Amino acid sequence: MQIIDGKKVSAQVKEEVKRQTLELKETHKITPGLAVVIVGDDPASRVYVNNKKKACEFVGFKSEEYALPAETTQEELLNLVETLNNKKDINGILVQLPLPKHLDDKAVIEAISPLKDVDAFHAVNVGKIMLGEYDFLPCTPAGVMEMLHSYNIEVSGKNCVVIGRSNIVGKPMAMLLLHENGTVTICHSRTKNLAEICSQADILVAAVGRPKFVTADMVKEGAVVIDVGMDRDENGKLCGDVDFENVKDKCSFITPVPGGVGPMTISTLMKNTLKACRIQNNI
Numbered sequence: 001m002q003i004i005d006g007k008k009v010s011a012q013v014k015e016e017v018k019r020q021t022l023e024l025k026e027t028h029k030i031t032p033g034l035a036v037v038i039v040g041d042d043p044a045s046r047v048y049v050n051n052k053k054k055a056c057e058f059v060g061f062k063s064e065e066y067a068l069p070a071e072t073t074q075e076e077l078l079n080l081v082e083t084l085n086n087k088k089d090i091n092g093i094l095v096q097l098p099l100p101k102h103l104d105d106k107a108v109i110e111a112i113s114p115l116k117d118v119d120a121f122h123a124v125n126v127g128k129i130m131l132g133e134y135d136f137l138p139c140t141p142a143g144v145m146e147m148l149h150s151y152n153i154e155v156s157g158k159n160c161v162v163i164g165r166s167n168i169v170g171k172p173m174a175m176l177l178l179h180e181n182g183t184v185t186i187c188h189s190r191t192k193n194l195a196e197i198c199s200q201a202d203i204l205v206a207a208v209g210r211p212k213f214v215t216a217d218m219v220k221e222g223a224v225v226i227d228v229g230m231d232r233d234e235n236g237k238l239c240g241d242v243d244f245e246n247v248k249d250k251c252s253f254i255t256p257v258p259g260g261v262g263p264m265t266i267s268t269l270m271k272n273t274l275k276a277c278r279i280q281n282n283i
């Protein structure tokens with residue numbers, strides 16, 4: 001069993017983004033810029049936002065943070081997005097989800113210019129991903145693919161099972177595995193015989209949002225298990241969707257939480273922001 005070191009792979013990706021950013025500064029006098037918008041004060045959200053900020057500093061991006069009060073109106077938020085769409089020194093816009101309940105997240109995502117949509121959540125970018133002609137890949141699924149590549153884990157012809165069908169992780173994850181010729185099954189809350197389907201997976205991706213949901217009986221001997229969960233256990237400690245301690249010995253590869261998919265999400269965001277900068281400047 002090998003533990004996939006997301007921190008290490010993420011550091012390699014960020015190192016490469018840093019190198020290219022420096023080159024861009026020298027050759028074109030351009031610095032990529034990322035704006036992160038966070039509405040309300042969810043402490044968990046704050047951790048992600050701070051990690052993103054640190055990564056921007058490391059790779060040499062300009063980063064702006066807009067922390068808006070929980071009472072922000074839809075109109076105020078849309079106005080900010082519009083301002084950022086028109087800001088020349090900002091190449092990527094990320095509005096942290098989930099938004100407070102009174103706000104319409106769909107309308108906010110669709111208001112972001114597709115060229116600055118470094119999450120790849122906008123309908124235009126989602127459509128391009130379906131067609132396999134994308135500019136940006138969604139950060140978490142792309143981070144997972146990067147980990148698989150880094151450990152030379154072949155997807156072609158493998159039984160891939162994704163648990164979860166969210167627009168942010170499950171659906172695009174399935175599509176990226178399909179693009180690499182995996183045989184993909186998407187499971188969700190209405191799936192019958194979930195354990196049986198999972199136990200046939202060569203590559204199992206858990207994106208359910210329930211602590212330790214994937215137990216040893218659901219995992220095939222020698223499987224690759226990818227844990228996208230960011231949950232809290234009964235003691236409030238960060239854990240994933242996989243019962244790591246009991247599952248790990250059955251796996252050929254497994255990702256830990258923390259230190260697995262999370263850091264990869266952030267390094268992909270850095271890659272996307274650099275790409276957005278290149279596209280917007282025709283480089």
Ligand SMILES: Nc1nc(=O)c2c([nH]1)NC[C@@H]1CN(c3ccc(C(=O)N[C@@H](CCC(=O)O)C(=O)O)cc3)C=[N+]21
Binds near residue numbers: 096
């Ligand atoms: N528009 C938008 N885009 C997102 O990409 C997005 C979002 N909204 N909302 C919230 C989720 C969650 N997310 C994480 C990113 C990094 C870590 C991360 O760095 N985790 C580290 C540290 C975790 C810790 O120590 O708390 C780890 O797993 O090792 C976690 C979670 C991005 N999300």
